[in-house]
Amino acid sequence: MTFPNVYNPKRRGSRPKYGNKKVTIQGIKFDSKWEGERYLYLKSLERAGTIRDLELQVRFNLMVNDQKICAYIADFCYEREDKDGVWHYIVDDAKGVETPEFKLKKKLMKACLGIDILLSKKTS
Numbered sequence: 001m002t003f004p005n006v007y008n009p010k011r012r013g014s015r016p017k018y019g020n021k022k023v024t025i026q027g028i029k030f031d032s033k034w035e036g037e038r039y040l041y042l043k044s045l046e047r048a049g050t051i052r053d054l055e056l057q058v059r060f061n062l063m064v065n066d067q068k069i070c071a072y073i074a075d076f077c078y079e080r081e082d083k084d085g086v087w088h089y090i091v092d093d094a095k096g097v098e099t100p101e102f103k104l105k106k107k108l109m110k111a112c113l114g115i116d117i118l119l120s121k122k123t124s
Contacts, residue, residue, distance in 0.1 A: 020096060021026075028056065034122040042076055052087070054078040060115070062108045072076055072105045074117070075083040092118045 020032035030036040042107040045051045058077040062069045091109070095102065098119070109115045 034092040051078045
């Protein structure tokens with residue numbers, strides 16, 4: 001009797017739960033191919049001057065009543081200029097699948113810090 005490959009995060013060599021493949025681009029490790037592609041796109045926008053101050057893996061501590069609830073780690077943070085020449089701080093997350101945990105943290109980011117997360121989803 002054979003058993004199908006079942007996801008087990010504790011087992012080495014286990015396939016990723018959502019089918020993502022880790023990649024290394026320009027010496028930087030990314031959790032998925034899509035996140036790496038998004039990084040290259042944002043780097044090209046930064047070189048063109050459309051965005052500035054691109055940061056990777058920025059941690060936000062989500063606090064309620066001075067109690068840390070959890071931390072959210074954004075894939076990318078940068079500033080983008082609007083039509084009026086005003087720069088806005090953007091928190092960007094590259095997602096293939098929106099998990100329940102991400103949906104909760106997205107709501108906490110808005111409620112605790114007043115920050116909306118720009119979700120860049122991969123289109124098939």
